[in-house]
Amino acid sequence: MKWWRSVFSMELRKILAYRSDFWVTFLGQTFIQLLIARALWKSVFEAQNTSSMEGFTLDMMTLYYLIVPIGTRMLTGENIGFLSREIYEGTFTRYLIYPLSVFQYKTITYLTNSLFYGFQLMILYVLYHVCYLGDSLGNLPDLVLGVSLFLVASMTYLMMAIVIELLALWADNIWSLMVMLRFFTTFFGGGFIPLDFFPAWATNLLQWTPFPYLVSLPVRTTMGMTSVSDITNGLIILLSWCLIFMMCVKFIWIKGQKKYTGVGI
Amino acid sequence: MRRYFRLYLHFLRFSFSKAMEFRIDFTFRIVMDLIYYIVNILFFKVIYLHTPMLAGWSEEQLMVFVASYLLVDAINMTFISSNMWWLPQHINRGALDYYLIRPVSPLFFLSLREFSANSFLNLLIAAGFFSYTLFTYSHPFSFLELLLLLTLLLNGVALYYCIQMLMIIPVFWTHSSRGFIDLFWAMGIAMERPDRIYQGWLRKVFTVILPFSLVASFPARLFLEKFDWETFLHLASVSLIFWMLMLFFWKLGLRNYSSASS
Numbered sequence: 349m350k351w352w353r354s355v356f357s358m359e360l361r362k363i364l365a366y367r368s369d370f371w372v373t374f375l376g377q378t379f380i381q382l383l384i385a386r387a388l389w390k391s392v393f394e395a396q397n398t399s400s401m402e403g404f405t406l407d408m409m410t411l412y413y414l415i416v417p418i419g420t421r422m423l424t425g426e427n428i429g430f431l432s433r434e435i436y437e438g439t440f441t442r443y444l445i446y447p448l449s450v451f452q453y454k455t456i457t458y459l460t461n462s463l464f465y466g467f468q469l470m471i472l473y474v475l476y477h478v479c480y481l482g483d484s485l486g487n488l489p490d491l492v493l494g495v496s497l498f499l500v501a502s503m504t505y506l507m508m509a510i511v512i513e514l515l516a517l518w519a520d521n522i523w524s525l526m527v528m529l530r531f532f533t534t535f536f537g538g539g540f541i542p543l544d545f546f547p548a549w550a551t552n553l554l555q556w557t558p559f560p561y562l563v564s565l566p567v568r569t570t571m572g573m574t575s576v577s578d579i580t581n582g583l584i585i586l587l588s589w590c591l592i593f594m595m596c597v598k599f600i601w602i603k604g605q606k607k608y609t610g611v612g613i
Numbered sequence: 614m615r616r617y618f619r620l621y622l623h624f625l626r627f628s629f630s631k632a633m634e635f636r637i638d639f640t641f642r643i644v645m646d647l648i649y650y651i652v653n654i655l656f657f658k659v660i661y662l663h664t665p666m667l668a669g670w671s672e673e674q675l676m677v678f679v680a681s682y683l684l685v686d687a688i689n690m691t692f693i694s695s696n697m698w699w700l701p702q703h704i705n706r707g708a709l710d711y712y713l714i715r716p717v718s719p720l721f722f723l724s725l726r727e728f729s730a731n732s733f734l735n736l737l738i739a740a741g742f743f744s745y746t747l748f749t750y751s752h753p754f755s756f757l758e759l760l761l762l763l764t765l766l767l768n769g770v771a772l773y774y775c776i777q778m779l780m781i782i783p784v785f786w787t788h789s790s791r792g793f794i795d796l797f798w799a800m801g802i803a804m805e806r807p808d809r810i811y812q813g814w815l816r817k818v819f820t821v822i823l824p825f826s827l828v829a830s831f832p833a834r835l836f837l838e839k840f841d842w843e844t845f846l847h848l849a850s851v852s853l854i855f856w857m858l859m860l861f862f863w864k865l866g867l868r869n870y871s872s873a874s875s
Contacts, residue, residue, distance in 0.1 A: 376793070376796040376799060376800065377795065377796060377799035380796075380799060380800050380802075380803070381799055381802060383815055384802050384803055384806060387806070387810045387811050387812070387815060388660075388806055388810050390810070391667060391668055391809070391810040392660060392663065392664050392667065395664045395665075395666050395667060396663070396664050401663060402663075417799075519637045519638065519641075520634075520635040520637055520638050521635055521637070521638035521641070522641075523638075524638065524641035524642045524644070524645040525641055525645075527645050528641075528644065528645050528648055531645075531648050531649060531652055532648075535652045535655070535656070540652070540656055541656065541659050541660065545659055545660070545662070545663060546659060547659075547662065
């Protein structure tokens with residue numbers, strides 16, 4: 349099991365290579381998106397002259413939009429092109445001589461990113477409770493449960509992403525498909541607007557897709573807004589989707605590897 | 614000027630032939646942009662299920678604003694965005710030399726060389742949506758008001774480009790492969806919200822320091838509401854300052870460029 353530790357530490361070094369960029373981007377993305385979302389909802393709450401909408405107060409909205417950007421980054425792990433770029437550049441071949449399969453390697457690098465963002469999420473959650481609300485550290489069991497759900501969700505998302513990334517064996521560019529997946533996951537997962545604000549028919553329809561379990565469920569769990577049965581059901585559904593996409597990956601890989609020339613385009 | 618125009622025609626020809634080589638990607642990208650438009654419209658539709666007014670605008674007025682920023686975004690995606698994607702990498706890899714030795718302005722060459730042919734179709738769709746929101750807008754408006762809106766939106770494109778460049782230029786010093794372009798995209802959401810939702814210091818940030826609100830929200834406000842000189846002068850002066858700042862830092866960055874890759 350030594351190899352996974354090597355891959356893990358190498359990926360961690362890569363994440364922290366450009367520290368100034370990393371922290372500016374992290375803090376900027378998280379706080380600016382949070383401030384924009386808060387300003388929007390404050391305006392909606394004021395227009396309605398109410399302190400609560402669909403079970404959300406403004407403070408809950410703030411926490412929601414603090415968790416969403418980092419949670420989404422946990423979910424999406426590595427950048428778009430983590431597999432397809434290697435196929436296009438012909439560097440996929442190097443995994444033939446690695447002591448682990450390409451999928452094992454990519455799962456570790458992906459999870460390293462997710463874990464790293466998970467760590468950031470925990471720090472920000474605690475900071476939010478201590479600095480903004482001025483109370484205790486928050487509900488730590490909910491936080492751990494929420495981050496764990498995000499990790500399971502990121503495994504499911506990874507499988508969905510690999511299905512699309514492997515299409516690079518046929519298509520000349522899959523970048524736009526990955527962007528579409530991100531759009532769908534964020535919007536239909538409740539990343540832009542909590543799903544409670546969607547019309548009932550839409551939320552009923554979305555229950556049949558993996559999206560609410562990828563974003564909304566882990567966020568709401570972190571906020572302590574879910575019951576044990578919600579979490580259990582969500583976990584079962586997430587793992588089922590993960591299994592379905594794993595089978596798709598296997599099928600596409602069997603078909604696609606014959607297409608790989610090692611030359612790149 | 615004619616030389617630059619002829620050169621741009623070459624860029625167009627080259628970009629269209631390149632796009633046609635990758636037809637699947639060409640189609641995917643059109644669908645991707647369409648989904649982006651739909652998600653943006655749905656976002657506000659969902660919010661208006663819970664409130665009749667947002668930032669002082671009715672749903673009908675807000676759709677004019679949405680159409681305005683979608684148009685700005687489509688112009689940016691078609692003419693500028695692809696170039697901005699590659700620019701930090703050119704600097705990071707030391708590949709800028711190729712552009713610096715050409716007998717044209719490097720800024721022109723690097724900012725406009727890649728014309729995004731697939732986004733051009735989406736630009737037509739965005740323009741269609743923009744026209745639709747104006748045709749269905751229940752308040753009457755004059756041709757001059759429309760002309761003012763279009764001019765200010767073009768100014769918005771230039772301002773958006775300046776902010777984008779100011780996020781990339783630090784690559785000359787940080788030597789990273791992305792600069793702060795991810796931060797730019799994250800902050801770009803500020804452009805997609807009506808400026809009135811920002812209050813206090815946040816308002817100063819998005820109207821002066823990082824003036825995303827001036828890209829589409831100010832132009833839409835000047836069109837939808839009574840013309841206000843103060844808003845107009847604010848918009849014009851900040852745009853001018855940002856253009857000058859961008860040129861200053863670009864020249865400073867070029868002086869710092871070492872040709873060595875990172």
